[in-house]
Amino acid sequence: MDKKLLLVSAFMAGATWTIQAQDLVLSEGQYYTDETQTTPYTGRYTEFYEDGMLKMELYLKDGRPEGTYVIYYPDGKIAEVRSYYHGIFHGEWRTYNEHGKLIGLASYKEGQKDGPWRIWSDEGKLLYEMFYTNGKKSGVWRSWDEEGNLLSEERQEEE
Secondary structure (H helix, E strand, O other), X not given: OOEEEEEEEEEEEOXXXXXXXXXEEXXXXXXXXXXXXXXXXXXXEEEEOOOOOEEEEEEEEOOEEEEEEXXXXXXXXXXXXEEEEOOEEEXXXXXXXXXXXXXXXXXXXXXXXXXXXXXXXXXXXXEEEEEEEOOEEEEXXXXXXXXXXXXXXXXXXOO
């Protein structure tokens, strides 16, 4: 299924800002410059809320996300920061609450869950700690209540 998205790129020519908009076509996870889907888009991609505030920004290379992908709350604060390499998750995925506190941290390697995953309450208390190795559960998984009391601790079986 194709979905048209608005691409807004700004560049500076001397002291003058020029904003150009063009439609992109999203098909099977890849962004194209036209309906024929023959030219994958490379460049900065941005979306805005109706009031003009930045909603998200990322860089696309050959039609796929590359590098840092940032999603914003309507007030301009960062909601999520994701890392991509060749169109797949690679690196950290951080989630923040509306007050700017880190509430989620996930790790990926070449598209697979790999490394620590942690979830905090809005008050900053660690609630969950999980580990993955090459997409599989690993290590000891723990959960805590809002007061910091350990609720569960379970060693993951090697698959």
